[in-house]
Amino acid sequence: MRKIRPSAIVVFLSMLALVLLLAVLSAWCGVGNIPGLGDFRGVAVTAAAVVLVYLYGMLVFRIFMWALPLHDGNIEFGSRQEFIYQVYVLFYLILFNSLIRGGIIPIPIMRLIYLGLGARLGANTYSSGIIYDPSFVTMGANSVVGETALLVPHVIEGDTLGHYFITIGDHVTIGAHAVVLSGVTIGDNAIVAANSLVAKGTRIGSGEIWGGSPARRLK
Known part of the structure; x- marks a missing residue:
């Protein structure tokens, strides 16, 4: 197992921060402004934000992979493909594995x-x-x-x-x-x-x- 470069971690965390910001703003401006939620407003905004984190996460992930595609085949040590792979695997480790391996989604x-x-x-x-x-x-x-x-x-x-x-x-x-x-x-x-x-x-x-x-x- 290869060690993940600091540069890949920085790039991933930057995209994750963008995802979180978009999710929170969208949930607050969208669901938070729905009238009649009363005491459930906080719960509704939080639930919407969680869903939006994954949706925005997939969107940002796909844009990243479109701009910097990960190719079929071996990944050479220290190569550009290795950097792309490390950002790619961080998306899965932090965000997507919980969806794929959770076993509770229909x-x-x-x-x-x-x-x-x-x-x-x-x-x-x-x-x-x-x-x-x-x-x-x-x-x-x-x-x-x-x-x-x-x-x-x-x-x-x-x-x-x-x-x-x-x-x-x-x-x-x-x-x-x-x-x-x-x-x-x-x-x-x-x-x-x-x-x-x-x-x-x-x-x-x-x-x-x-x-x-x-x-x-x-x-």
Whole structure:
């Protein structure tokens, strides 16, 4: 695990301060001016501010990633990509992991959150598991990720650090508690059995059924 640079911390904290300021001002000027709230005004303003922190956070995060995109592949030590990654990971550590890993947000709303964080999800595709690094995940239509399954596009192995796209087709089922690692491609109509571990860079063909740890083709 690499140490986060002070410059990345300063940049992130500056954007976080902007997010907090926008959220508080918007909540106070919007919800705070609604007549008839009475004793609930403080509660309503606080609740609105919390929601707006995440909404503004996603907006500022997406603008940052648009201006300074994080590319697929290894991240070299001391590079510009490493700086971008460190700001990127601070957003997740401080803001977004509480949404992704909380387990209390309804699945349809989680779909919207993943889309807001950059995932590419086809129509009628949902995840009741956890999608890490959503901007490195593409899923087709009518696919499902089972309960507590993990999609993990990043690689952290000693000093090796990077991201590799996970690409999943249409009508794919990822079973409960399965783990899909970086660089995996899964074709249309494929199934990954529950509790399976799909190793880095695995290619699962259309209509295939894989299972086990590490996963192998069963049918």
